[in-house]
Every structure is written in C-alpha cells, then in structure tokens.
Amino acid sequence: AQKVTQAQTEISVVEKEDVTLDCVYETRDTTYYLFWYKQPPSGELVFLIRRNSFDEQNEISGRYSWNFQKSTSSFNFTITASQVVDSAVYFCALDNFNKFYFGSGTKLNVKP
Amino acid sequence: NAGVTQTPKFQVLKTGQSMTLQCAQDMNHNSMYWYRQDPGMGLRLIYYSASEGTTDKGEVPNGYNVSRLNKREFSLRLESAAPSQTSVYFCASSEDEGISSPLHFGNGTRLTVT
Numbered sequence: 001a002q003k004v005t006q007a008q009t010e011i012s013v014v015e016k017e018d019v020t021l022d023c024v025y026e027t028r029d030t031t032y033y034l035f036w037y038k039q040p041p042s043g044e045l046v047f048l049i050r051r052n053s054f055d056e057q058n059e060i061s062g063r064y065s066w067n068f069q070k071s072t073s074s075f076n077f078t079i080t081a082s083q084v085v086d087s088a089v090y091f092c093a094l095d096n097f098n099k100f101y102f103g104s105g106t107k108l109n110v111k112p
Numbered sequence: 113n114a115g116v117t118q119t120p121k122f123q124v125l126k127t128g129q130s131m132t133l134q135c136a137q138d139m140n141h142n143s144m145y146w147y148r149q150d151p152g153m154g155l156r157l158i159y160y161s162a163s164e165g166t167t168d169k170g171e172v173p174n175g176y177n178v179s180r181l182n183k184r185e186f187s188l189r190l191e192s193a194a195p196s197q198t199s200v201y202f203c204a205s206s207e208d209e210g211i212s213s214p215l216h217f218g219n220g221t222r223l224t225v226t
Contacts, residue, residue: 033212045155045204045217050212095212099170100145104152105154
C-alpha cells in the first residue's frame, strides 16, 4: 500500500525564520517518485520538485531545499529565510506508476 | 497557454441532481486525472486515464463516472449527487512518457451539494 504522511497540520513562523516541512512515505516498490506541490491561497496547485527513488542527492533551489532519505522514508522540504509569499498549503506526493498519492498537506503561515 | 481548463468553477446542486464536470488540456498529455480535495484529507484520486480510451478507478470512485472523450478531454459525472460529494474537484494531466511526470492541475471546481 502507498501512503504519504504529513504530520504537521499547520505551522506558523515569523518572516525570515527557516522552516522545515516533514514528509514520510510508505511504499513496497523500489522505483517511485516523490513530489512537492504548493497551493497558495488563490487555490491553484503548483509543482515544486520531483525526485526519483534512486537519487538521494539533496537539492537546493534558491531559498528552497529538499532532503531525501530512503533509510527513513522521508522527503523533507526546508524554506530558508521565509517570506510572507511562502504562505500556502504544501503537499507531498508519491507517484507509483502514475497513480499519485498525496499527503494531507501542511499549512504554512508566514507572518510579517 | 491555457494548460488544463476546468468548467464550471462553481456549482451548487441539490441532492439527487446530476452534473458533469468538464476538463480539457492542450499540452498533448497522455494521462489525465480527477481528484477531490477535502479539508484535512489532501487530494484523493477519483479516477484516472492513462491514455485515450482507458480509465481506471482511484481511491474514491464510488458515486462517480468518467469519460475520456479524446486525448484532450476527460469528464467527471455525478449521476445522483450527495452532500458527501461537496468538495473541490481538480482535474490534472501529465505526459507519462515512461517516466513520472509532474501533474499539471486545473484551477478547480468548487461543488456544493445541499
């Protein structure tokens, strides 16, 4: 069975703080893909990153970074020096043969 | 660049009424999906279509039917709406050319069933 758990329902930080969003997944497959999506208050879903199960290198894109650890089945997302525009719901997802399984999301509130 | 277009954006139905949610993509993607989003539950897959002419059930298919009319269009039908189907519905598409491709989402349809 495939499952994605985002245990943090809601996080509030003050602007410029760093924040990490946790994602833990379950799958029996050896080949799979992990994703993060952002849903700002306007409601659309925006793709942020894709990682395949064979690539455990961390990735950095500007203020965003992702830490993938197969040993703990985690794919955590860190925002450095958060900004008000980062306020959104963030979803982690697992793709197994093009059936995407989403976590319940973490709502991030960044206060000025 | 339209991407994925969903209609309508909002809809109110009475219990027992039927309706069809329309979705079209102009990216020549093979795979299309219907998700529903409920508070605290993330997005749950209703149905998906890996290619034109094929459809498969997702996690929560009960009460829904789908049609992959052609490569561009994938519709979702509620035959007899129930209050439990009040939700935000998202259509999505992906390339699916042998490697996992990101989902491209429409802007959603907010459905209320009274």
